[in-house]
Amino acid sequence: MGKFAAWVGYLIVLLGLPQLFDSVLAITIFNQMAIAIVFALSYNMLLGQGGMLSFGHAVYFGLGGFMAVHALIMIEFETVYFSITLIPLVGGLIGLIAAVFVGSFSTHKAGTVFAMISLGIGELVAASSLIFVSFFGGEAGVSADRTFGPPFFGVEFFQDVEIYYLSAGWVFVSTVFMYLFTQTPAGRMANAVRDNPERAEFIGYSARRVRFISFCTSGFFAGVAGGLFALNYEFITEENLNAVTSGRVLLMAYIGGLGYFIGPIIGAVVLTLMNSLLSNYTELWMLYLGMMFVLTVLFLPRGFAGFIMMHQTAWLRGKLSSLFLPYLITGTPAIMFGGSILAAIEMLHHEGEPFGFLFLTLDSGNTLHWLALAAVGAASYFACRRSLGQLNVAWEEANRMDNPTEGGPG
Amino acid sequence: MLEVFVFSTLNGLVTGLLLFMLASGLTLIFSMMGVLNFAHASFYMLGAYFAYSISLKLGFWAGLLVAPILVGTFGALVERYALRRVHAHGHVAELVFTFGLAFLIEEAVQFFWGADTKNYQSPDLLDFPLFTLFGQEFSAYRGFMITISVGIFLALYYVLTRSRIGIIIQAAITHPHTVASLGHNVPLIFMAVFGVGTGLAGVAGVIAGPVLTTFPGMAVVLGSIVFVIVVIGGLGSLGGAFVASLMIGLLQSYAIASNLGMPDLLNWLGLEFSRDHPLNDLWTLTLPQIAPVLPFLLLVLVLIFRPTGLAGKREE
Numbered sequence: 108m109g110k111f112a113a114w115v116g117y118l119i120v121l122l123g124l125p126q127l128f129d130s131v132l133a134i135t136i137f138n139q140m141a142i143a144i145v146f147a148l149s150y151n152m153l154l155g156q157g158g159m160l161s162f163g164h165a166v167y168f169g170l171g172g173f174m175a176v177h178a179l180i181m182i183e184f185e186t187v188y189f190s191i192t193l194i195p196l197v198g199g200l201i202g203l204i205a206a207v208f209v210g211s212f213s214t215h216k217a218g219t220v221f222a223m224i225s226l227g228i229g230e231l232v233a234a235s236s237l238i239f240v241s242f243f244g245g246e247a248g249v250s251a252d253r254t255f256g257p258p259f260f261g262v263e264f265f266q267d268v269e270i271y272y273l274s275a276g277w278v279f280v281s282t283v284f285m286y287l288f289t290q291t292p293a294g295r296m297a298n299a300v301r302d303n304p305e306r307a308e309f310i311g312y313s314a315r316r317v318r319f320i321s322f323c324t325s326g327f328f329a330g331v332a333g334g335l336f337a338l339n340y341e342f343i344t345e346e347n348l349n350a351v352t353s354g355r356v357l358l359m360a361y362i363g364g365l366g367y368f369i370g371p372i373i374g375a376v377v378l379t380l381m382n383s384l385l386s387n388y389t390e391l392w393m394l395y396l397g398m399m400f401v402l403t404v405l406f407l408p409r410g411f412a413g414f415i416m417m418h419q420t421a422w423l424r425g426k427l428s429s430l431f432l433p434y435l436i437t438g439t440p441a442i443m444f445g446g447s448i449l450a451a452i453e454m455l456h457h458e459g460e461p462f463g464f465l466f467l468t469l470d471s472g473n474t475l476h477w478l479a480l481a482a483v484g485a486a487s488y489f490a491c492r493r494s495l496g497q498l499n500v501a502w503e504e505a506n507r508m509d510n511p512t513e514g515g516p517g
Numbered sequence: 518m519l520e521v522f523v524f525s526t527l528n529g530l531v532t533g534l535l536l537f538m539l540a541s542g543l544t545l546i547f548s549m550m551g552v553l554n555f556a557h558a559s560f561y562m563l564g565a566y567f568a569y570s571i572s573l574k575l576g577f578w579a580g581l582l583v584a585p586i587l588v589g590t591f592g593a594l595v596e597r598y599a600l601r602r603v604h605a606h607g608h609v610a611e612l613v614f615t616f617g618l619a620f621l622i623e624e625a626v627q628f629f630w631g632a633d634t635k636n637y638q639s640p641d642l643l644d645f646p647l648f649t650l651f652g653q654e655f656s657a658y659r660g661f662m663i664t665i666s667v668g669i670f671l672a673l674y675y676v677l678t679r680s681r682i683g684i685i686i687q688a689a690i691t692h693p694h695t696v697a698s699l700g701h702n703v704p705l706i707f708m709a710v711f712g713v714g715t716g717l718a719g720v721a722g723v724i725a726g727p728v729l730t731t732f733p734g735m736a737v738v739l740g741s742i743v744f745v746i747v748v749i750g751g752l753g754s755l756g757g758a759f760v761a762s763l764m765i766g767l768l769q770s771y772a773i774a775s776n777l778g779m780p781d782l783l784n785w786l787g788l789e790f791s792r793d794h795p796l797n798d799l800w801t802l803t804l805p806q807i808a809p810v811l812p813f814l815l816l817v818l819v820l821i822f823r824p825t826g827l828a829g830k831r832e833e
Contacts, residue, residue: 154609158609160609160612160613162616212821215824216824218608219553219608219752220820220824222553222612223744223748223816223820224816224817224820224821226741226744226813226816227745227813227814227816227817227820228813228817230741230810230813231810231813231814231817234807234809234810234813235810238802238806238807238810350737350741354616354620357613357616358617358620361613391624391628393624394621394624394625394627394628396620396624397617397620397621397623397624397625398621400617400620400621401599401614401617401618401621404603404610404613404614404617405599405602405603405614408603408606408610452628455628456628
């Protein structure tokens with residue numbers, strides 16, 4: 108019952124977002140999120156559930172997207188006649204075909220061999236896309252117009268918000284199917300093969316076959332995401348299937364949390380927000396993104412979702428509230444410390460000119476500003492270090508059971 | 518024809534030996550920790566940038582001495598305080614960490630040095646043609662690059678196989694617990710190897726910076742190629758990495774210099790296709806066009822047909 112409520116809630120959030128925020132910027136961001144969610148979930152199917160680290164997942168996203176744009180062009184020139192609501196399916200099928208082909212030889216082994224093959228295929232496809240200009244359009248990419256298709260119940264998709272509702276529908280359906288996949292024997296065996304391929308083989312499953320199934324399904328959904336991209340932007344370039352996009356989806360899935368189904372959704376939402384909002388405030392957002400990624404890998408190996416789920420025990424035992432005060436005591440100086448580091452970076456960046464930082468105006472030419480910053484940074488660092496012990500005690504207390512659980516926060 | 522061949526061979530040698538400097542460190546680190554260091558080429562880039570900044574103040578030679586040491590120290594710190602921490606979470610976490618580190622270093626380089634290409638110059642001392650062949654000059658700096666690379670290869674080989682420390686390192690790769698029981702500080706050895714490996718990448722950066730241009734994308738350009746080499750050579754095999762480096766260097770150099778392509782093949786076969794055929798791009802493909810792709814093609818083929826690489830050990 109609880110699960111059903113979660114799904115209904117998910118659908119309501121998806122459909123309700125444009126009602127709450129209806130600015131052009133918000134709709135643009137929601138559309139990006141929709142694409143990112145499907146893409147990141149499909150990636151997690153490989154890495155999180157199947158244990159296959161891929162450095163070339165953008166290939167399936169991009170190929171699906173390119174074919175989807177070509178399908179849009181075909182609709183425009185009336186070579187084919189179907190509603191553009193089905194475009195993501197075109198992308199998905201192309202992603203699936205590509206994955207069946209690549210998977211037929213790359214899923215033989217997991218681990219480093221798989222990662223290297225995916226890297227090689229990724230580079231090959233990205234480079235070929237610049238060579239085969241007639242299909243990929245070279246540097247400029249290919250573009251289409253989505254408004255020529257037959258109207259879908261009177262909707263002609265002139266506006267981004269109409270595309271958002273279409274995307275939201277596809278996101279919901281894809282999420283449901285990807286979740287259901289994890290519940291099938293194939294999904295379960297993917298976990299088994301990830302954890303111990305040898306044992307899985309001993310009970311009669313071919314590890315390669317299990318990986319192949321996961322790989323193809325993942326390629327299909329990556330293609331669906333590519334189709335959504337094509338619908339939203341109406342163009343696609345080489346950048347959408349090269350290593351940059353492959354890296355970004357790895358980032359999303361990892362920051363969100365690989366071990367949990369909901370992790371990539373969190374990662375996709377957070378990264379899209381950072382991408383669109385932070386880039387308005389600072390030119391250095393890519394640097395911050397890199398810092399956040401490295402810190403997440405170092406301190407939150409299970410991602411944001413893992414951090415949330417860490418509190419499950421305390422929550423189930425009704426002791427979550429006892430953690431609130433220690434978190435506040437440690438968290439406030441920690442945030443202040445992080446803030447002073449960011450301020451220092453920004454001051455170095457804006458050399459010689461005053462700039463706004465939060466509610467302050469900082470000037471790197473002013474020695475007093477540097478001294479104040481250093482003082483705040485040092486004070487908050489020591490405050491944070493001092494209170495860490497108390498937090499650990501509180502954490503142990505909240506989680507103490509007959510068999511104590513491992514790990515502390517952070 | 519002959520002059521093209523000779524000069525492509527020389528250029529291929531320069532590239533191949535440079536690649537080997539990166540690949541040797543990468544493969545050493547891999548055989549110790551079992552993880553491919555995605556950030557290896559980023560250390561190479563750091564080497565170039567450090568040397569550039571030093572060369573502005575103190576000249577090229579100071580940069581050649583100091584920059585690799587700085588890079589190696591940074592590498593050792595990364596191993597000590599970050600990689601060792603991530604190690605507990607498994608290989609995927611380590612790989613992902615080095616991937617993130619590569620991303621972060623690229624952004625940090627842009628932050629400190631800016632996104633533009635730096636005018637990092639080779640020293641005036643080596644600014645003369647070493648010899649002239651068929652009317653073309655071969656610069657002394659390229660000769661210097663070859664000398665340094667070969668020197669480092671010989672030194673590395675000597676240290677690893679003939680010296681006491683090399684024997685301990687080799688033992689620590691295969692039997693870390695036994696080496697630890699004998700009273701050696703294995704984590705320290707790991708840290709040192711990581712430091713030396715990244716330091717070698719730094720040397721490569723210092724000497725390659727003036728020739729291959731110093732810009733924030735230089736790590737990405739070389740990074741995946743070095744990966745290809747280490748995999749083709751056989752993970753963990755220095756000899757394999759050496760052969761693969763030269764192979765890739767020469768292959769790319771020949772492919773760029775040649776002017777063969779599909780049209781020649783079609784002519785030879787006596788086939789002809791019209792210009793407006795949808796696959797026109799395929800019929801007009803030339804070898805220089807696909808030169809950048811060749812290493813990756815080779816990588817995929819090697820992984821499919823011989824996953825252990827040229828000289829890799831058989832997997833259990």
